[in-house]
Amino acid sequence: MILPRKITDYDVHSRAVIGGKAVGLLTFIDFGLAGNIELQVPTTFVLDTVEIARLFALPGAWHGPASNQEFQVKSHRDDLAGGLSHPLQPCDTSSYQDQIEELWRNLRDLCPIAVRSSSPHEDGAYSFAGLHKSVLSITSAGELGVAITNVVRSGFMPAANAYKKSTGQIYGETRMMPVIIQPTIVPAFSGSLQKWGSEQNSKVVIEAVSGLSDRMMNGQVTPYSIVIAYSEADRPALTDIKIDSIYAVEHMPSFLIASLFEVGVELGKRVPHDFEIEWAIDEGNRFWILQYRALRSQKIS
Incomplete structure (x- = not known):
């Protein structure tokens, strides 16, 4: 089972696992008042690097720009050279879809749901603004599965790869970036x-x-x-x-x-x-x- 975890299960030193956007939100959990204004963070769950890697290794999932159906941990050089020229769409989608259905059952109380990117280098020294995707107002398991795929894919589009290369950014040991899931x-x-x-x-x-x-x-x-x-x-x-x-x-x-x-x-x-x-x-x-x-x-x- 792919397990989304509450953002509060992590700390601000978990950037490599949950990404920059999630770490930024952690800064404001229980922040309290700014002047007379109470600052609030929406209920937030994280699919961290481990869970994302597990999810996208399943039959029926998008496996990135790899040239075979087995999920691979690639080197920094391969990651930068990757693109979407060979996205795989295996015929058997049951395993991936089963996990998405389970995710939906666990998260549907947040509906309508938002899925947002949270790469380890996002919202750090470089913002990746406009390169990584967010999807809002999700109301079904099918929409959730498509949204997670599209958000993760956005980290490997040519523009994102070029930006990573130009700024010298790397994702570390895993190719797949984390996502956060919230109510819209x-x-x-x-x-x-x-x-x-x-x-x-x-x-x-x-x-x-x-x-x-x-x-x-x-x-x-x-x-x-x-x-x-x-x-x-x-x-x-x-x-x-x-x-x-x-x-x-x-x-x-x-x-x-x-x-x-x-x-x-x-x-x-x-x-x-x-x-x-x-x-x-x-x-x-x-x-x-x-x-x-x-x-x-x-x-x-």
Whole structure:
């Protein structure tokens, strides 16, 4: 049986096993308040490198760019050279499908489900943004099986391989990257938030869209973009006055923008580097962290 495990079964030192996206979310488990905002992480399960390797070794599974039906642990060089020119589709799909059905029985209470990539080097020094796939709003075992396959396959598409090669990234001993499985958060608003700089010279960059942020990430819509430069000394006045009068976003209440700004500032006090989060605010104004990664420092102008 392929066993999904709760993200809390691991720790932040488990990147090689659960990947960067999962480690980033672990940072915010039981994080508590940022200002007056409670930060929440959706219920998250992980198919780690071991379980993914077992799953994709089964008859009926996609076996990667290997030239035979036996799952192979390949070298770094082979991994980079791999592609999808020889994906295998064996006729016997029972074993793979049986495991997917079992996964669905264990996870369907999360429905609609989201499956997201979590490679060991994702959300680290390099983001792999736009290269690794996420699939949302899954409502059946069949959709779950296709989603897991497509998410894992995305790590071996030519663009992903080229990016790995150009940045010198390797996956370690296993070829198959982990995935995380969560409920799909249905947001009123979603987007990204970046925090740059120090207490004396900082900025918070907020990008927001109505509904799901995937349209923004995929370039289908242009987000509202808000850049708030501040120092710790002038922050109270900025929060109380300027947010309402200057940073208005159509259909998005100003208090939510002010809350996002506070989250950026408060996290900046507790996280020792510049960072980016993907966030969602649901109809009940609950604040969800969907992704977190450190950013390389830049000069604040």
